[in-house]
Amino acid sequence: MDQFFLLLKYAFFGFVQGITEPIPISSSGHLVFAEKILDIHIEGFSFEVFMNFASLLAVLVIYREDLVRLTTNGLNFTMTRDRKYRADFMFIVYLIIGTIPAAVIGIVAEDFISANLKDIKVVGASLIVTGIALWLIRNLRGRKYDQDLSIKDALIVGLAQAVALIPGISRSGATIVAAMGRGMKQETALRYSFLLYIPVSVGTMILSFGDIKNDPLLDQLLIPYLVAFLISFIASYISLKWLIGIMARGNLKYFAIYCFIVGPLVILFM
Known part of the structure; x- marks a missing residue:
C-alpha cells in the first residue's frame, strides 16, 4: 500500500509539472503550491531534473521538423555560405545568444534564489507579475518572422528567460511576452521561446549530473521517477x-486572468 501511494504521489507531481511547464503559469510555482496544499514533500534531488527532461523530450518531438531544418540549413550555410540558408543559420545564432543571460545569471545567482526566493508569498507575487505581463501583450500582433530577428531581440528574450529563474515567473510566459513585445508574430514568438528552452534544459541536466549520480534515494525512487517521467x-x-492552438487564436488573456486569481489567493491564504 505504501508503494502504491508513493507511485500515486509521484504520478501526480509528474502531471502537475508536465501540464504547467509549457503554458505560461509557472510549473515551479505550481509544484510549490501542490506540496504546500497537500503537505507532501518530494524526496530526492533528481526529481525536477527528470521532469524537465520529460518536458524537453515533448518539445523535441513537437518541434522536430524545425530542429531538422535548422540543423541542416545551418550546416549548409557554414559549408557553402549560400544566402538561402542564412536565415536559419542566424536563427541558431540568436538561440545561442538568447541562452547566455539565463546561463550566466543561473550560475551566479542559483544559491541566492534557492535561499531567498522560494517562499510561497514570493511565488504568489511572481504569479501576479506574470499575469500583468501577459495582460499587457494580450492584443499584440507582431510582424517579425524568423528571418527578421536581431541580436537585440535575442538578448531581450534571453534576459526575460533569466528573470524566469525566480519561482512563480513563468519561463514560457516571460519569453513569449518579451518576444511579442519585440514585435514577433505569435508563431515566431512561440517557436523561439521553446527552442530557447532546449539549450537551457540540456545545460541544467549536464550541470545536475553530479547531483543525480550522488542522489542517495535514486535507487529507491527509480520506479516512481520513471512513472512521473x-x-x-x-x-x-x-x-x-x-498552447500552440491558444496562441494561434490570441487567447493569452485567459492565462493572465488565471494568474490574477491564483496569485492573490496564494498570498492571502498560504
Whole structure:
C-alpha cells in the first residue's frame, strides 16, 4: 500500500509539472503550491531534473521538423555560405545568444534564489507579475518572422528567460511576452521561446549530473521517477499542443486572468 501511494504521489507531481511547464503559469510555482496544499514533500534531488527532461523530450518531438531544418540549413550555410540558408543559420545564432543571460545569471545567482526566493508569498507575487505581463501583450500582433530577428531581440528574450529563474515567473510566459513585445508574430514568438528552452534544459541536466549520480534515494525512487517521467512527458506534449492552438487564436488573456486569481489567493491564504 505504501508503494502504491508513493507511485500515486509521484504520478501526480509528474502531471502537475508536465501540464504547467509549457503554458505560461509557472510549473515551479505550481509544484510549490501542490506540496504546500497537500503537505507532501518530494524526496530526492533528481526529481525536477527528470521532469524537465520529460518536458524537453515533448518539445523535441513537437518541434522536430524545425530542429531538422535548422540543423541542416545551418550546416549548409557554414559549408557553402549560400544566402538561402542564412536565415536559419542566424536563427541558431540568436538561440545561442538568447541562452547566455539565463546561463550566466543561473550560475551566479542559483544559491541566492534557492535561499531567498522560494517562499510561497514570493511565488504568489511572481504569479501576479506574470499575469500583468501577459495582460499587457494580450492584443499584440507582431510582424517579425524568423528571418527578421536581431541580436537585440535575442538578448531581450534571453534576459526575460533569466528573470524566469525566480519561482512563480513563468519561463514560457516571460519569453513569449518579451518576444511579442519585440514585435514577433505569435508563431515566431512561440517557436523561439521553446527552442530557447532546449539549450537551457540540456545545460541544467549536464550541470545536475553530479547531483543525480550522488542522489542517495535514486535507487529507491527509480520506479516512481520513471512513472512521473512518463506522465510528465505525455502531459507536456498535450499542454504544448494546446498552447500552440491558444496562441494561434490570441487567447493569452485567459492565462493572465488565471494568474490574477491564483496569485492573490496564494498570498492571502498560504
